[in-house]
Amino acid sequence: MCNNCDYTIHGRHHHFGWDNSFVPTERVAPGSTIEFQCLDSSGGQLQPDSTVADVALLDFAKVNPVTGPIYVDGAEPGDALKITIEMFKPSGFGWTANIPGFGLLADDFPEPALNIWTYDAASLEPALFGKHARVPLKPFAGTIGNAPAEMGLHSVVPPRRVGGNLDIRDLAAGTTLYLPVEVAGALFSVGDTHAAQGDGEVCGTAIESPMDVVLKLDLVKDARLKTPRFTTPGPVTRHLDAKGYEVTTGIGPDLMTGAREAVSQMIDLLAGRYGMDPVEAYMLVSVCGDLRISEIVDMPNWVVSFYFPRCVFE
Helix, strand or coil, rough: CCCCEEEECCCCCEEECCCCCCCCCCEEECCCEEEECCCCCCCCCCCCCCCHHHHCCHHHHHHCCCCEEECCCCCCCCEEEEEEEEEEEECCCCEEEEECCCCCCCCCCCEEEEEECCCCCCCCCEEEEEEEEEECCCCCCEECCCCCCCCCCCCCCCCCCCEEEEECCCCCCCCCEEEEECCCEEEEEEEECCCCCCCCCCCCCCEEEEEEEEEEEEEEECCCCCCEECCCCCCCHHHHHCEEEEEEEEEEHHHHHHHHHHHHHHHHHHHHHHHCCHHHHHHHHHHHCEEEEEECCCCEEEEEEEEEEEHHHH
16 A cells, blocks of 8 residues: 555456546545556456466456546646656566467467566566566556547557557656546546566567556646657666667568568577577567667658667676
């Protein structure tokens, strides 16, 4: 429990998808600090003793549960909800999976795969992957958003202009996030917590890990914000930068094709150099490698780069 929090929202108060008719779990004043108990993105379907067979049994109607919603007094359409991300309380357990039909290279990896992670929740020392790789950790919430104005139930999978499944790894402790408000009270929810992720989350999953999140919710009246924006408290890659990077590229007229090529080249590099199964390399790069658009002005071809931190193996 959070001693300095105004409210604690327990994990049983979760929902699937976005719907502005959901009854709020709590009604709070602007400026309130709230601890949210967040489930992992499988909603507890994957556990420390799970095997790859369990990946094929996932019920996709129960993925990405989010804790909430929270009604913020005075929030009106046109305002922005200001979310100060105070801290995370990790669990020490996580998983990464290749889910058939999902991910950037779904056609190349049609079979399920699963890696179960254990990590020190107090020290957040890099987590062991296989026998030799150690992945630096940086907890964040993958899904964080307000209810949309459109009536009805909307999938939690795609990100939206009011937030949702953003999967931005820099929404970590110390960051301030601003989300457009489209309905009275904002109806804010959060979940899909990760212990680590690379930019792009290329295999479709990060280190999916249940944890508690402490947030302060406030309002910016009449902000007229069109899409989410955020401010970081300082550098965002120091946990990865120490040893430099291996970088592969994809070049051509289509950014998605370039992204796939850059990631495929990195998988080939790691699998060949370290004797990894390609699907293991795929899951590894998803939790710590970064896709970047390096150049998008010299038509007709653009450059997509994939950065893999050398500190993982050194």
